[in-house]
Amino acid sequence: MRLRHTLAPLGASLILLTSACSGGGGGAPGDDGEDAPQGAGSAAEAQRIAEDLLSDMELKDKVGQLLVLTVSGTTPEVDSQAIEDYRPGGFIYFPENLESAGQIAALSNGLQERAADTGAGVPLFLGIDQEQGLVARLPIGARFPDAMAVGATGDPDQARTLARTTADELAALGINLDYAPVADVNSQADNPVIGVRSFGSDPDSVSEMAVAEAEAFQKSGVVPVAKHFPGHGDTDVDSHTGLPTIDKSREDWEKTDLPPFRAAVDAGVDAIMTAHVVMPQLDDSGAPATLSRDIIGGILRDELGYDGVVTTDALNMEGVRQAHDDGENAVRAILAGADQLLMPPDPKAAVSAVTDAVKEGRISEERLDESVLRILKLKARRGVIGAEPVDPDAAAKAVGSEKDQAAAQKLADTSMTLLRNKGDVLPLADGASVYVTGKGAETIGAELRALGYTLASTFARADATVVGTADARRDSAQQAMVQNALGAGKPVVVIAQGTPYDLSAFPEVDAYLATYSAVEASRVAAARTLAGKVDPAGRLPVDLPGTDLKVGAGLGYRG
Helix, strand or coil, rough: HHHHHHHHHHHHHHHHHHHCCCCCCCCCCCCCCCCCCCCCCHHHHHHHHHHHHCCCCCHHHHHHHHHHEEEECCHHHHHHHHHHHHHCCEHHHHHHHHHHHHHHHHHHHHHHHHHHHCCCCCCEEEEEEEEEECCCCCCCCCCCCCHHHHHHHHHHHHHHHHHHHHHHHHHHHCEEEEECEEEECCCCCCCCCCCHHHHCCCHHHHHHHHHHHHHHHHCCCCCEEEEEEEECCCCCCCCCCCCEEECCHHHHHHHHHHHHHHHHHHHHCEEECCCCCCCCCCCCCCCCHHHHHHHHHHHHHHHCCCCCCCCCCCCHHHHCCCCCHHHHHHHHHHHHHHCCCCCCCCHHHHHHHHHHHHHHHCCCHHHHHHHHHHHHHHHHHHHCCCCCCCCCHHHHCCCCHHHHEEEEHHHHHCCCEEEEEEHHCCCCCCCEEEEEEEEEHHHHHHHHCCCCEEEEECCCCCCCCCCCCHHHHHHHHHHHHHHHHHHHHCCCEEECCHHHHHHCCCCCCCEEEEECCCCHHHHHHHHHCCCCCCCCCCCCCCCCCCCCCCCCCCCCCCC
């Protein structure tokens, strides 16, 4: 319980910390102001508290602060030994750890209680990948569409609403860090891992949306993590299963991939995640960015001036495990300039390797203290230090409210993008007979029925056919489904629920609606758009190869 003893003489400082106001907590903290983040204190006050805590920490506590481990079960008891053994700085939640609001809140409280009673007693970062859309780990709460749908709205207020709503729900569950927003510019149509997780292919728009989300998270007291530096949007390899190489010039990288991260740094984003990608024009050593001193230490730290927390992407991914063992990867990530080691596959090996590197002088104590101080300072500024346990009963009422669900539906409605409408086949005539098939057919069909349409049992009996797709450019079965529908000789409407790039595969369809997401709200919005209840006001946030459609394209019903 050393932290409680350490904090006793800091009582006044903590009171100031939780009541003072300031801006972002990254490389360029803002001035004190009325629109300050919840639970945020002044940078100077956070610095002093962090330094006091650091001065009382043993080497084991310091190395532990670098670790963010995967939660093992659904109760805190399962991870008690890991907390005792490694004294981690944080944990990350996945769906298998999460059941209900009350259970998640109790898990968060239990983990924090055990951390408070171990070693230096520093509270934990409890994080999650809750980008929304495709990557949403919570089984409860408001489900918003993917980032590309946000980009299609062209409205940064929609990004703020998504982040604020998400942050409020996370905070109610005791989760204080979100690995979002994605700041990657999706310039590669065949990108297998980013796609709709990106706001789009225009660097300026991605910058605006990413900063809007990050600032809203911070103002709601949840740490955002902008990812994946130096950019994962121009690769056709998934770094979970391989090591992508992006061989573009420094000039091209600065024009396309850098702007959102520069904007995030300038805005004082709390944390930035690295990418497991090789960029030979930025570092010719062959090292992935996560292990690159030139990219993290040289570009992100020195050139951009970022002094916030840098976290690796998950260290259990194949993209970072091809040249070194897990312990050596942990050491090299710290030497490169990272502060947090996310999901080391062998925590014991990581701790042992980093500890030995410090004792041998390979990692200087000064370098170790830099990372620990950044982590402690961020915990102080975002109210993690000194936070009270969350109320499991209140959490159940705070998550998934009608207001939050309505906000998600509004974003989905606003994002609908009509890219083809031959002969004004849309909106569908009142009372028309419609055959609905493919991705999302059950939800889309049910909504159309509720809106007064008849659902036909075959192509032949329908006035029009609606086919739901999701990234059909690489799926021959989905392409065949569309061709079969066209063979019936009736108007065919494709609803693309993944990336919008499918249009190039369907040059003959009569209408093409891009939703950028397969969440329920997007499917409901699609049906409402077919019926004319929603005017498709969304605009294309990416260029579509194989077509003449560029960023900003889109058709409406009302001129």
